[in-house]
Amino acid sequence: MLILVGSFLALMLVGVPVAVAMAGASLLFILVSGSVPDIVVAQRMIAGIESFPLLAVPFFILAGNLMNIAGITGRIYNFAVALVGWMRGGLGQVNIIGSVIFSGMSGTAIADAAGLGSIEIKAMKDHGYDTEFAVGVTAASATLGPIIPPSLPFVIYGMMANVSIGALFLAGVLPGIFMTLLMMFTVAWFARRNNWGGDVAFHWGRLGGATLEIAIVLAFPMAVWLMTKAGVSPNLAAGIGFVALLALDWKFNFSAVMALMAPVILIGGMTMGWFTPTEAAVAAVIWALFLGLVRYRSMTLRTLAKATFDTVETTASVLFIVTAASIFAWLMTTTQAAQILTDAILSITDNKWVFLLLANLLILFVGCFIDTIAAITILVPILLPIVLKLGIEPIHFGLIITLNLMIGLLHPPLGMVLFVLARISKLSVERTTMAILPWLVPLMGALIAITYIPQITLWLPQQLGMLK
Template identity: 85%
Template sequence: MWILILSFLVLMLVGMPVAVAMALASLLYIWTSGTVPDVILAQRMIAGVESFPLLAVPFFILAGNLMNVAGITGRIYNFAVALVGWMRGGLGHVNIIGSVIFSGMSGTAIADAAGLGTIEIKAMKDHGYETEFAVGVTAASATLGPIIPPSLPFVIYGMMANVSIGSLFLAGIIPGLVLTLFMMATVAWIAHRRGWGGDTAFSWKLLGTATIEIMVVLAFPLAIWLMTKAGVSTNMAALSALVVLLALDWYFDFSAVMALMAPVILIGGMTLGWFTPTEAAVAAVIWALFLGLVRYRSMTMRALTKATLDTIETTASVLFIVTAASIFAWLLTTSQAAQALSDAFLGFTQNKWLFLLLANLLILLVGCFIDTTAAITILVPILLPIVLKLGIDPIHFGLVMTLNLMIGLLHPPLGMVLFVLARVAKLSVERTTMAILPWLVPLFLTLIAITYVPEITLWLPQLVGSK
């Protein structure tokens, strides 16, 4: 056990990539123990990615890349400006609302930071905002990506914990909205202290247009519900509502209705049983292609090729981490390391609320040093047995784990969002880290809320499941 853990830590400390460190530590353990056949290494690594839910990974990544190259991020940004740009600290609110909308399509924090972040930071700097403020709010809002469905970490966690990915998606909606409100309150407080005003003139016309677009989107599921109540089949009701929506969008040339429809289609489709969460990832790609190639005609073949190649590169790195983490986690279990850590936790406390506090501290620490995917793959086999024994709902714990790991994305030494935004804003990693620090307050407030008020997470999945 100690050979496995210590060799992994040493390889990490000398600068070895996380996935390579886990793979080499696993190989060293197998070689020195002599109790595990060498072929097990290959078999367990293949088994780690031989999973139907993991098919969602490349498709959600591709959907986010397609949204970026098709210029849909620009439409989302302009819609957010019309909706909240007139408020105090306007572009800070725009940044957050834009991330909420984009989260419903990409499922990753890095896609949000690299796509919308590029537009938002430039716009905020052009309007006279400090670069540090622009970077801080962009980093914090990027964490919404994996909380508001769809979410790649939820896919990985659902596969590892053997829980419904659809329920995890539903569970993320209210915590995502709570986090959004805390972030917007932070922007309002900073704007009040510094005497900032809005960044666009208040316009009833622009606000009215944005409100109408929201109402059109909300009318889509309402129309389906009313038609089904009138005896129309669900499929026919959805098809009819979609045809009417497309006609309205073509006639009025709405700015962002079609982009806003993405999360409605994905969540609604899973709730109604039209497709699984994995198939929802394919639906997201099809919708992105429809918008880029047909509706807006803003996607070129060169851009499509670039998005595809970027997706292949990102998917390869994610799945390599999954394969290495799978064998590492399996060895932790077979060597009794996971059981020993579980016993240590349970020996320290049998109180689930104290356990959640300790688990938060552990996951926060791990998230600062290990990639999100690897952290989920390693920690779930260790912590899930304790979670179940203490009567904690695994869906609730999945939200707690994911938000902890999102906070880890903002920290050195391995915070990917931190490094992406440092590159986008042309700031040093040190200045970027200092810019992010104040934004940990709304993140930690949300973490405390969802940790100790499970109803925030579980109410919606229970409501939908009870129907």
């Protein structure tokens, strides 16, 4: 255990990338101990990505890239301006609402920060907001990406913990709404403190148009449900509803109705059993292609090729982390290192609430140094046995670990969202870090509430029969 863990930490300290550090530590252990054949390294690494749920990873990444190049981010931004731009701190509220909508399509915080962030930060600076405030609210709202379904971290956690990814997706809805309200309240507090007004004039027509678009989107699942109650088959009901919605959108050229439909299609399709969470990722790609090539006609073959190559590059890096983490986690299990760490934690406390406090501190610390996917693959084999032993619902713990790691993305030394926003805003990493610090207050408040009020997470999947 000392060789395995010690060499991993040593490689990390000298600046070796986390995936290479895990693979190198595993290889060093095998060479020194001689207890495991060399071929096992390749076998375990291949086995780590030979999983059907992992197919969702490249498709969700591709969906996020396609949404960006199709100009859907701009439509989402304009819709959010119409809906909340008139409020105090208008563009700050727009920033948050835009992230809520985009998170229902991309599933990653980095895609949110890079896609909407570039639009939002420029707009806020043009309206006279401090760059630091613009960066802070963009960073905080980006954490919603993997909480509101769909979510790449949920896919990885569901695979590692052997729990329903669909239940995890549903479990993220109420925490996502709760976090949204906390962030909007924080923007309102800043606005009141600095005497900010709205950024667009209040106009009943503009607000009514945005409200109408929301009503149309919400009417779609309601109409499908009513038709099924009347004896129409679910597939036919959905087809009729979709054709009617498409005809309305084509006639009136709504700003964002079809973009807003993405989360409805994904969540509704999984709830109705039309596709699995993995297949939902493919549905997200098909929907993005339909919007970009057919409905909005804003996508070209050149931009489509660029999105595809970007997806290949990102997917390769993510899956390399998963393969390296797979052999590392397997060796930690076979050498009893995971069991030793489990026993050490249980020797401190067997109270589940105290354990959750310690787990939060550990995951927050790890999230500052290790990539989200790698952190999940390392921590789940160690912490999940304790979670099960203490009677904590694994779905609930999945939300806790994901939110902790999202907060870690905002911190140096390895916070990816931090570096993305520093590049977009042209601020130094130090100034970007200081800009984000005030936003840790609502994020930590949300983390405490989600940790110690499990029903925020579990109520919706329980009501829909996905949990007992």
